[in-house]
Amino acid sequence: MSDVLLPPLSPARADLIFNFDGKASWGIRDPARFHALLEEAKSLVEPGYYLGDNLFTWGRNNSFLDDERFRLAWWNNVQNDADQAIAWRRYLLVCAACHVRPLAGDFVECGVYLGSGIKTVIDYFGAEDFPQHFWGYDVFDFNPQGHVFADQKEGLYERVCARFADYPRVHLIRGLLPESFAQGMPSKIAYLHIDLNQAEPEIAVLEALFDRVVSGGIIMLDDYEWAMVYRTQKIQEDPWFERRGYRVWPLPTGQGMVIKR
Numbered sequence: 001m002s003d004v005l006l007p008p009l010s011p012a013r014a015d016l017i018f019n020f021d022g023k024a025s026w027g028i029r030d031p032a033r034f035h036a037l038l039e040e041a042k043s044l045v046e047p048g049y050y051l052g053d054n055l056f057t058w059g060r061n062n063s064f065l066d067d068e069r070f071r072l073a074w075w076n077n078v079q080n081d082a083d084q085a086i087a088w089r090r091y092l093l094v095c096a097a098c099h100v101r102p103l104a105g106d107f108v109e110c111g112v113y114l115g116s117g118i119k120t121v122i123d124y125f126g127a128e129d130f131p132q133h134f135w136g137y138d139v140f141d142f143n144p145q146g147h148v149f150a151d152q153k154e155g156l157y158e159r160v161c162a163r164f165a166d167y168p169r170v171h172l173i174r175g176l177l178p179e180s181f182a183q184g185m186p187s188k189i190a191y192l193h194i195d196l197n198q199a200e201p202e203i204a205v206l207e208a209l210f211d212r213v214v215s216g217g218i219i220m221l222d223d224y225e226w227a228m229v230y231r232t233q234k235i236q237e238d239p240w241f242e243r244r245g246y247r248v249w250p251l252p253t254g255q256g257m258v259i260k261r
């Protein structure tokens with residue numbers, strides 16, 4: 001028996017399978033036709049479908065919806081359609097957090113944006129029941145890639161800090177990575193979520209933090225298995241990991257996962 005208890009998992013009911021309709025997907029050339037076809041496709045498959053975030057699966061448990069605690073943590077932190085659509089990705093972050101919970105190491109997210117990824121994970125456990133320090137790094141007020149997300153303008157840093165006013169163990173560091181690590185970084189890391197949407201700064205982050213990830217710690221690469229504009233991340237990150245004897249798990253959600261030995 002582990003002495004680190006996880007939040008209780010609500011039991012899945014044999015008579016209830018959830019379906020999921022996500023509000024966002026990307027890379028669709030003719031949205032009207034695509035959605036019309038998929039609406040029909042949904043009516044032709046077994047329950048347990050997930051449609052959104054560039055996924056269409058069916059006959060799945062959709063475990064993230066069975067887990068009532070997660071449903072609440074995710075839903076309460078939805079700020080936009082993308083946050084809603086990526087529920088499965090968020091659940092994998094929460095499961096990674098469950099796995100690393102007994103380890104001696106802090107949590108880190110590189111690429112925070114509105115803070116929903118960090119907040120969903122902490123809220124799943126409950127802020128008081130989450131003893132680890134969580135470090136979040138972002139430029140916040142502009143986008144270094146020139147592709148500006150909604151609300152990325154002056155004042156965003158203060159807005160995100162306000163979301164974490166009651167989370168004293170969350171440290172939000174404003175500045176360009178990897179230089180902003182000079183403002184503070186943990187010496188031991190159990191959970192590392194890298195979500196910068198670009199290969200070069202992601203590799204710079206790996207160079208700086210990989211050796212600090214403890215044995216059993218998890219690295220989640222948000223866009224590793226995405227093609228389109230994200231494909232350079234796989235192309236550049238594969239050799240980086242291979243040189244160290246690691247192969248990235250390419251997850252159907254578009255994320256990549258590495259468990260540190």
Ligand SMILES: C[S@@+](CC[C@H](N)C(=O)[O-])C[C@H]1O[C@@H](n2cnc3c(N)ncnc32)[C@H](O)[C@@H]1O
Pocket residue numbers: 109110111112113114115116117118137138139140142143144145175176177178195196197198201
């Ligand atoms: C997709 S968003 C992060 C979303 C967030 N992880 C979530 O789960 O909601 C990517 C973020 O990376 C940040 N970013 C990209 N390159 C960066 C760099 N070199 N230094 C700091 N932040 C960077 C952008 O400002 C943007 O907010």
